[in-house]
Amino acid sequence: MGVLAMDLKSLAKALLYYGVDGVAYRLHALLPVDERKALFVEMSAAEPTHDFATMMDYLKSQGFSCDFVSLQKRGGSGARYVLRCVEMSWKAARAKLLCLCDASMPVGCLPVRRQTKVVQLWHGCGAFKKFGFSTAQKTFGVSREEGERFPHYGNASLVTVSSPEVVWAYEEAMGLEGAGAVRALGVSRTDAFFDERQLGAWRTEVARAVPQVEGQKVLLYAPTFRGQVTDPVAPDCLDVARLHELLGDGWVVLLKHHPFVRVRPAIPVSCADFAFDVTDTLPIEACMAAADVCVTDYSSLVFEWSLLRKPLAFLVPDREEYDDRRGFYYDFDELVPGPTFCTTDELGEWAVRAEDLYDFERLARFRDRFMSACDGHATERIANAALSSEV
16 A cells, blocks of 8 residues: 555656646747746745845846745645646746755756756755755655656756855755756855844844843754654754753843744743744844854754854754764764754853853864855855856
8 A cells, every 4th residue: 555655646746747837837938938037936935035035136136027936835735736836837937047945846847948047046055964865875855766756956057055065965965966067156045144234134133023132142042853854853852941040040042943843842931031932933044143152953054153153052962863864964073163962951051151162263164164155245156157158
């Protein structure tokens, strides 16, 4: 029954992505490409996220018409998803630029014509935990056979990354070895971290959402999820009540879980004025701008955080298990630019003295290695490259 169900699922995907979507695309591709049109396709959010915002604004300033389609599955019916896929295919057929920030099977399976450039802006920087074909031999993700049958990155004309150091990892993960599509032009979303006005606006946004941060030290706890993308689970290794005891007065904690996670550890009633779950109310960029210290685990936010030049630590009691299941591109201990802890006690004792204990030179070396192409001007470089004859 399991094999039959899998075969039926694959058949349904083939009928949608290669059949229905392909027909819609080819019909509209009878018309010429609109040289001033860009289509942004979001896979996991209902509205354009920060991953797209800077590029959308820049292209509009250059006279482009920017359209948007969400292919978010969560909370919608199957029929509605099919209709959105058809809408995306129809609009993609005439777009000069087709921009993504995540894996996209619907786009990967389209018969994209050569006049259209598929630009993978990606939603993170550096290369931390493995993804795509890099996890083909792991329990995380899909098999290589499945990934080749329904490609997520096959149409990519340009994949932009944060430094030359990580080009190899994206080529491996996306199956683009030798294609020349992965280029260290920087990551568009990072331009905002070089804009003091934007950083100030984000801090104001946090203060409005969580007034308790005023005059306090802010610790951001931003872990990634566990399990599969289809059934994500939040880690429960942080003891919020104990952290409150250790940090004492003068601190506020912002809890920002991965957006895929729906069920999160509850905050104790006794910590109502100390810890705040802002997963659904604040963007991660705003939380990073407002925080004095960040604690994460295996999230790629570590790369962007390095641009802010503030202390960072890792709460990773399940590191060996996570490595076995998904794996890392680099040795974890050599990679991470901050101390690692297994308990809340260790973390809390470090946090109160983070400014004195933190190795800022190590952070600088990490930033130079993994973020060298991010200088506040990535968006313009990426747009120029995407529109050039080289791509």
